[in-house]
Amino acid sequence: MENKFVSDESLLDKSRIANDDLYIFVFPNVFSKEKSIKNALNQSVSKEWCHQIYFSTFKIIESNREAVAVKERLLSQQSSNFDANNPKVSKEKLQYLREAWEGFEEENPKPEYYKFLIVLITNVIRVMQDELKLSLRLFFSQDKDEIFMVIKCSEENLAVQADLMDYKVQLKDEPPPLEEYKKVAPYGDFEQKSADGKEMNLDIYKVYDRSSKHISNPVPGEFKSFFTYKDKVRILLAMINSAIDTGELIENGIISSNFPVHDENLEDLKENWGSFKKFWKPQDLEKIRLYFGEKIGLYFAWLDYYVMWLILPAIVGLIVFIIQKYYGDIGDQEYKMSYSEISILVFSMVLALGSTLLHQLWLRRQTELSWMWGTTEMIEIEQQRPRFKGDYGKDPVSGQKKKLQVKGVMSFFKRGCGITISLTFVTITIALIATIFIYRRVVAKMYPTYGMLLCASINAFQIKIMNFIYRAVARKINDWENYEFDSEYNDSLALKLYLFQFINSYSSLFYIAFIKKWSEGCYNNNCLKELETQLGTIFIINMCLNLFELGLPYIKYKLRMRQEAKHLREMKDKGLDISIKRSPYEKESKLEPYETPLDDYMEIIIDYGYVVMFSSAFSIVPFLALIVNIFEIRVDSFKLCNLTKRPYPAPANSIGEWESIIKTVSVIGTLTNTGIIIFTTDIFDNDTTTQKWFYFMVIEHFLLFFKVILARIIPDVPENVEKGLIWSRRMVKEKIFGKPSDVDEQRHAFGLKFKGITGEQAVFDPEKIELAGRDFK
Structure with a gap:
């Protein structure tokens, strides 16, 4: 059997990297002579495993899947039945894929892993070149342990695939003057031919240059495309996944790394967005979403909006903080309300009503951005997760070939086990917090102020450590629960993580604010002072630890590059011919992957909880949060531009499940701030418990009612967007x-x-x- 996957390095293209390279697949070097790599790849594997991977990769469904022996199964199937199960696979393709498998099976009664990889990758390349007409370029890594495959696609083929999948592109702008609602050119399906086969007028669509910049007046001979870079990557992956299950290759380690390539626009983003020197400069959300996609664009839009919202609470909180320090009578026992107490009341109302405005006005901003970016009516047909496990077959609903899973008792059992494990971690966390408070009681008898600060610091580190441990456990649970789509997986993971982190991060604060006064009493009968110390310590230590965490991707990258350099030195010492220059793609492959902004959202939302729910105890928190999040924008942008692979430019029309979490936190914040004023401060100490509960019900009902009114009178969709x-x-x-x-x-x-x-x-x-x-x- 002819092997098209050549091992001669001299035949590999070493030309300069072209501007239109789109995507990279990285395979293990199956031709390596190095002992450690050969030992890893020379292992025997079962024929059944090879068969399952091979046929799943090419989305081929066999008519008789009950047979145990692979050869019997292949020989017993009738060609007509085989073809009927695979209507979208050409007969020629089926023929050469079957012949390749039969040849491999015949020559390898006890298959070795590297030989299977050669057959599999050879046919992956053949399908991509012969069936999909993609342009591929292969080259070895610097130390010859990996093979890089650079993928590009012609404009004509991208247009064909875009037409097939009804990909939405933007139409040309209308001539001015324009009404407000006409300022965003419509997005519509890309169509090359009408239903009756006539050629469509493609002049109605916008065109772009190589850097994805819109060309207003294209001239003859000038490069132009109907698609931006992010469009090309989405279309290309849809094309590849229509013929090859890349998820199967990724899940089984056959593709060790895959990522879109960076382009010339990165330098502009590095200089003007991902630079700490430009922290004062507004974000260009249009450039961000064109380079990284709408999902990441919406994260930075939300972060930008949150920073703007924080300005008012930060100013009011800073004034309240100064008043408290100046008058210093927040803990007095007088019946008359002091200036400090009045300022806290005003500040709490600002937080309660401001959180509603944040949520409601963000919905409007989000809707406007979705309209401007053409994702409002997006119906994303999700690809199955690479790690989703199931038997390959034909979906009776969609008619597509995909992994199928029967949801039975085992599925519910896994969910039940996941809940049990999560509850166990919650119990451990509560026990740890209780232990800290018992220790605090002992220390506080000898060193009252020092004891409070020490235990608050221990609690802050405990929060971070438990969050780190549970994050790893939650991901394992989520993987085991076997979600089919990324949206299901991410929603479930976000819910698990947030519920745990809510309890872990806020339990000690709830205890001091509402229980400690009645269970064991507070220092100098002033629980508000203890709450202030606890909140301030946790928030500041958490802020410092987050900044340290942000350096981890850079440290990992440096360690990885050092290991590579050491490996190269060892190979040179052995007299092997090693390329001195490392390609940009190889450098990118050593960076950390960035799959989703889930962890970034989690960090911001937890801090938002501190601001909205407990700031009345430590009014400078919004000011600190403002500074932190201004810095956070630059840290996250620097990370994306310098420390991670370029992520898949995922489309999105909302921030998803975080909307409901933000709304819930704002409601809880109204209750906690009211409770702190009534039960934690000494403002109402001369009133009975019944009177306190009455005041609590009146104030929180008034604030909740006002929140509902605000939500009603502020529509989610601006009028110009609706029109x-x-x-x-x-x-x-x-x-x-x-x-x-x-x-x-x-x-x-x-x-x-x-x-x-x-x-x-x-x-x-x-x-x-x-x-x-x-x-x-």
Whole structure:
């Protein structure tokens, strides 16, 4: 059997990296002569495992999957049945894939891993080149332990795939002057041919240059594309996944790394966005979403919006903090309310109402961004997760070939085990916090102030350590629960992590604010002072630890590169011919992957909880949060531009499950701030418990009612966005599908006429109406 996957390095293309390279797959070097790599790849593997991987990779469904022996299974299947199960796979492709497998099986009764990889990767390359018409370039890594495959696709083939998948692209801008709702050009399906086979007018679509910049007036001979870089990557992966299950290759380590390549726009983002020197400069969200996709673009839009929202609570909180320090009578026993106590009341109301405004106005901003970015009506057909486990077959609902899983008792058992493990961690966490408070009681007898600070610091480190441990456990639980789609996986993981971190991060604060006064008492009968110390210590230590954490990707990258350099030195000492220059793609492959902003969201939302729920105890927290999050924007942008692989540019029209979490936290914040004022401060100490509960119910009901009113009077969708979406649908119908919006115009244009009816026609005459009415008597 001819082996197209050549091992001669001299035949590999070493030309300069082209501008239109789109994606990288990295395979292990199956031709390596190095002992450690050969030993790893020379291991024997079962024929059944090879068979399952091979046929799943190419999305081939066998007619008889009950047979145990692979050869019997292949020989017993009838060609007609085999082809009927695989209508989307050409007969020629089925033939050479079967022949390749039969040849491998014949030559390898006890298959070795590297030989299977050669056959599999050879046919992956063949399918990508012969069936998908992709351009591939292979080269060895510097130390010859990996093979890099650079993938690119012609403009013509991208257009074909975009047409097949009804990919949405933006139409040309309307000529000015424009009404507000027309300022965003519509997004519509990319169509090369109409339903009747006629060529479409492609001049209606926007065109872009190589750097994904819109070309307003293209000139003949100038490079132009209907797709931005992020569009090309999405279309390319959809094309590859239509023929090859890349998830199967990734899950089984056959593809060791995969990522979109960086392009020239990265330098601009590094200089103007990912630089700490430009912390004062506003973010260019359009550039961010064009480079990294809408999902990451929305994260930074949310972070930007949160920073702007923090300005008012930060200013008010700083004023309250100064008033408290100046008057210093927050803990007095006087019946008369002091300036400090009045300032806390005002500050709590600002937080309660401000959190509602944050959520409601963010919904408007999010809707506006989705409209501007063309994702409002996005219906994402999700690919199955690479790590989703199931038997390959034909989905009776969609008709597609995919992994299928029967959800039975085992599925519920896994969910139950996951809940049990999570509850166990919650119990351990509560026990640890209780232990810290018992220790605190002992230390506080000898060193009251020192004891509070020491135990608050221990609690801060305990929070970070338990969050780190549970994050790893939650991911393992989630993997075991076997979610089919990324959205399901991420939603479940976010819920697990947030519920645990909510308890872990806030339990000690809830205890001091609402229980400690009654269970063991507070230092100098002042629980508010203890709460302030606890909150301030946790927040500041958490802030410092987060900054330290952000350096971990850089440390990992440096260690990885040092290990590579050491390996190269060892190979040179052995006299092996090693390339001195490392390709940019190889450098990128050593960076940490960035799959989703889930951890970034989690960090921000936990800090948001400190601000909204407990700031009345330590009013400078919003000011500290403002500084931290201004810095956070630059840290996260620096991380994306310098320390991680370029992520898949995932589309999105919202921040997802975080919306409901933010809304829930704002409601809880109203209750906690009211509770702190009533029960923790000494403002109402001269009132009975019944009176305190009455005041609590009145204040929190008033604030919740006001939040509801605000949510009602502020619509989620701005008027210009609502009009813009209606106008966009009209333009898409008219320009792409040639359908006039007016019903009469449609009837005239397409020759549509209502068919006449037989029988006597109705007449508006009293005598006729009288006669007609007798028929019912």
